[in-house]
Amino acid sequence: MEARSTAAKVLVVGGTHGNERNAAWLVESWRRHPARLRRGGLALELVIGNPAAHAAGRRYLERDLNRCFHTDLLADPGRRELEVDRARELLDRHGPAAADPCAVVLDLHSTTAAMGCCLVVYGRRPEDLALAAALQGRLGLPIYLHEGDPSQSGFLVERWPCGLVVEVGPVPQGLVQAAICRQTSLAVEAALDLLAAARRGDLRLPPRLVVHRHLGSLDLPRQADGAPAAVVHPLRQHRDWQPLAAGDPLFLDPDGVSLPYRPPPELEGEPVWAVFINEAAYGEKGIALSLTRREIWPVEEGWGRALADLAAGLKGEEQLLPPG
Amino acid sequence: MEARSTAAKVLVVGGTHGNERNAAWLVESWRRHPARLRRGGLALELVIGNPAAHAAGRRYLERDLNRCFHTDLLADPGRRELEVDRARELLDRHGPAAADPCAVVLDLHSTTAAMGCCLVVYGRRPEDLALAAALQGRLGLPIYLHEGDPSQSGFLVERWPCGLVVEVGPVPQGLVQAAICRQTSLAVEAALDLLAAARRGDLRLPPRLVVHRHLGSLDLPRQADGAPAAVVHPLRQHRDWQPLAAGDPLFLDPDGVSLPYRPPPELEGEPVWAVFINEAAYGEKGIALSLTRREIWPVEEGWGRALADLAAGLKGEEQLLPPG
Numbered sequence: 001m002e003a004r005s006t007a008a009k010v011l012v013v014g015g016t017h018g019n020e021r022n023a024a025w026l027v028e029s030w031r032r033h034p035a036r037l038r039r040g041g042l043a044l045e046l047v048i049g050n051p052a053a054h055a056a057g058r059r060y061l062e063r064d065l066n067r068c069f070h071t072d073l074l075a076d077p078g079r080r081e082l083e084v085d086r087a088r089e090l091l092d093r094h095g096p097a098a099a100d101p102c103a104v105v106l107d108l109h110s111t112t113a114a115m116g117c118c119l120v121v122y123g124r125r126p127e128d129l130a131l132a133a134a135l136q137g138r139l140g141l142p143i144y145l146h147e148g149d150p151s152q153s154g155f156l157v158e159r160w161p162c163g164l165v166v167e168v169g170p171v172p173q174g175l176v177q178a179a180i181c182r183q184t185s186l187a188v189e190a191a192l193d194l195l196a197a198a199r200r201g202d203l204r205l206p207p208r209l210v211v212h213r214h215l216g217s218l219d220l221p222r223q224a225d226g227a228p229a230a231v232v233h234p235l236r237q238h239r240d241w242q243p244l245a246a247g248d249p250l251f252l253d254p255d256g257v258s259l260p261y262r263p264p265p266e267l268e269g270e271p272v273w274a275v276f277i278n279e280a281a282y283g284e285k286g287i288a289l290s291l292t293r294r295e296i297w298p299v300e301e302g303w304g305r306a307l308a309d310l311a312a313g314l315k316g317e318e319q320l321l322p323p324g
Numbered sequence: 325m326e327a328r329s330t331a332a333k334v335l336v337v338g339g340t341h342g343n344e345r346n347a348a349w350l351v352e353s354w355r356r357h358p359a360r361l362r363r364g365g366l367a368l369e370l371v372i373g374n375p376a377a378h379a380a381g382r383r384y385l386e387r388d389l390n391r392c393f394h395t396d397l398l399a400d401p402g403r404r405e406l407e408v409d410r411a412r413e414l415l416d417r418h419g420p421a422a423a424d425p426c427a428v429v430l431d432l433h434s435t436t437a438a439m440g441c442c443l444v445v446y447g448r449r450p451e452d453l454a455l456a457a458a459l460q461g462r463l464g465l466p467i468y469l470h471e472g473d474p475s476q477s478g479f480l481v482e483r484w485p486c487g488l489v490v491e492v493g494p495v496p497q498g499l500v501q502a503a504i505c506r507q508t509s510l511a512v513e514a515a516l517d518l519l520a521a522a523r524r525g526d527l528r529l530p531p532r533l534v535v536h537r538h539l540g541s542l543d544l545p546r547q548a549d550g551a552p553a554a555v556v557h558p559l560r561q562h563r564d565w566q567p568l569a570a571g572d573p574l575f576l577d578p579d580g581v582s583l584p585y586r587p588p589p590e591l592e593g594e595p596v597w598a599v600f601i602n603e604a605a606y607g608e609k610g611i612a613l614s615l616t617r618r619e620i621w622p623v624e625e626g627w628g629r630a631l632a633d634l635a636a637g638l639k640g641e642e643q644l645l646p647p648g
Binding site: 036 | 349352353357360382436494495496497498499500501502503505506551552555556557558561576578579602604605607
């Protein structure tokens, strides 16, 4: 069968950030006992994203791996940070142009913010939107649509033809919690089911998609020396996906004074929803929370066709060579 | 006044572990604006325990600072790990024999376990038990009595004549949360009030003290290669301070099978209470949770006298030299 030689796998990545342990725990468990994962009949590649950072228990060693997937950066032979090299290696081994390619990637993350189980979509590729819409239809997951933010770019999933981030929280860094693992594996199994349906040509998409479009991020108030001058207000902590109105308590200063949300000029009068509130890893990026706009989109027919075309090229488990 | 030259301060330490940010945030805020802390009229020394690890956002760089305070280790000139040197420096500057000594230390920690706000007492020094009993009487804080565990020793507070750990959770590492800061500062302010009362000679202790005595710790089940073979059971997660009976679900394996609590032989038939369930930093120490026995002790008169004698030597704020 001609298709076999070029048919692609689904890449499932855990531990892209070395201190996010839940997905890495799952990936290691699935590698040891593949039957533990309902694969929907698809051939998978199960990978620890950043093994060196995972071993060190740190988000990254030299550079955030999930900000390394810029084509320019990867093509620059002078850039040899450990994570840039790892990004190249992942693409060489499992990228869409690899000898044994992957066409879809699920990149599994966790967060200290109370995001629940959700999807992060980068940009508006029809394949991504189709898979996200199908997952939202199946499991009700909220979707954070990350686009138009030049300060945050180079994400892993962008280098594969179709890819989503599954993000689950709240969970501390460095810790495995059973409930977080369960939520993650439910999302992965549903995604594989839906990709298998798309491969068979019988994926049904819901009529609408609810997205939370990234508008921008807010930093903590800062002192002259750059140190934080306040913390996230206790009434805002753990309130991800909830609307934030002008005047709502947002930060709390050390004297106990509430600092209310004041919309930046470009968002004046605009209803916003907050996400990634007080994510531990974003402090260094100057992000205390991000602001989104909630939108309801009709699902376009072309999305489902694009995903079906892509999924038709996916390899089934039965096409895997026996080991050895 | 003769006493002035030898009168001692109270040492308040945050950031003994560099990724526990809440107390460090408080200490920095109190140093900047001392009036933010109700000091009970006492002269304080406010210190970041491990500034290098704090700057790196890691628990420690070379060795856990809060396991470095062994007299033998500190006296060994061959041991020059960064944290061992820092322990020596803290003692040289603020120890009981320093030129400007501290006689009491409050060491402020946070945990990913759902411990609430609690006290950790090391051993049975009467001064510590008096202060812990007074704090429990004032705020109802549970007390974890850590003793008789040769695998866990060298704690900071042990090198001062009186010292308690204030431990607050759950909070992720690397993160400041307003509610955690509030719980921590309430405990510190109450402790300073009570020490001031002891200094005036009018500290009243409650008649009884409830302690949870350390009995031992349990590791996760492990595979032959040392990797974890299970996680903390979701019904056990966040259930710190609650009783654990033989047969209760304790761990969950990757196939979803519950592994019940089986008491070790020496604890057969003994009711136990679990603490520090799934603390992120204890994975490397092979501790998934610790087991304690709940005991109700009569408060001994000698404890209050011992604390009053010590507190009589504390310096008041009015004895501080004006700055400059």
